[in-house]
Amino acid sequence: MRRSSRLLINTPDIEIWPGGLLSARSNHDARALSRAQHVLRRKRDGLYLAADLPEGLLAMVPRLRHEPGIETALGALDHLTEHRRVGIDAIGELPLDFLHERLHALGLDDSYGERTNLPLVAEPAALALAGFDRYRRPLWLVSPAARAWRSMQAAAMHEGVVLEAISGYRSHDYQLGIFERKRARGLSVEEILTVNAAPGYSEHHSGRALDIGTLDEAPAEESFEGTPAFAWLRDNASGYGFVMSYPRDNPHGIVYEPWHWRFEGH
Known part of the structure; x- marks a missing residue:
């Protein structure tokens, strides 16, 4: 699979980062990240789940197949080449299915949006690298x-x-x-x-x-x-x-x- 140097693929639970942009947190991570074409990263806490290496997928956590959203993320990884051909501007947005559950956990419902006149905002399904921010973190925008x-x-x-x-x-x-x-x-x-x-x-x-x-x-x-x-x-x-x-x-x-x-x- 080709290295995608400027494209982040987004799924509800997991982000697929291009290789070369994430920092290693251990020697084990460093070896995997240095060779990864893509890295699967859990959105909830930033944990690295798997590295897409030239010879195949390397799990970086136990029981990778039991991670919530992993099948969706692996499907997106398999179709990265197709995404690149279609173009990043055509990929669309993620569903808002799980957001209401998270809002309810905070004691919030639709009345918050009505009170503030703020709309619910979907996440894009893909983002482009727009450079780096003040802190040298990758800056992602549509x-x-x-x-x-x-x-x-x-x-x-x-x-x-x-x-x-x-x-x-x-x-x-x-x-x-x-x-x-x-x-x-x-x-x-x-x-x-x-x-x-x-x-x-x-x-x-x-x-x-x-x-x-x-x-x-x-x-x-x-x-x-x-x-x-x-x-x-x-x-x-x-x-x-x-x-x-x-x-x-x-x-x-x-x-x-x-x-x-x-x-x-x-």
Whole structure:
């Protein structure tokens, strides 16, 4: 199977990462990752499940075949070549089947969406590598958003303005983890909702939103508004298809986020 250097295939429980982008957590992982064409990674906790090696699939956990969602992920792995031929823009979105169960576990139902005027956001079934964020983590966006981000970042740099990605795509499981960690620190769900959208309602799930920062500026702070980077975005971002999602007094009740921008192009 050919190495796919820029494509992440997404399934409800497991992500299929291209080889060469994930860090080793042990000597055993290092040997597998150094040769892997793709890596199967559990979304819930980031555990590496299997490495797709030239000679075949190497299980990295016991009882791999009993992992939830493994058959779906292996089917997606088998069809990666077909995905590449069809094109990343044509692959579509994941179903929202399991999201309601996760929301109910937080004591949330459809009334949250009605109250905030936020829609449920499906995860894309495939994402493109859009470069790397401030922390040298791979930045994943849907293909047209990735192209637009790279173009916009390069244009700003040409004018002496540094735009840094802070974060891009986040899965429903990632957002749920934010809630679980904050609840473990004693915060209530209602308190968390004042600064974090409920799992399934964050624009980051779509692969079309990213948080933007700049050099020597703390991430995700209102002070970003006073930087040359923000001024450049205010004047130029729309030309690349990006809009600021949460201005002051937005109808969703979300705090002002001058760093959060959404791609609305095609």
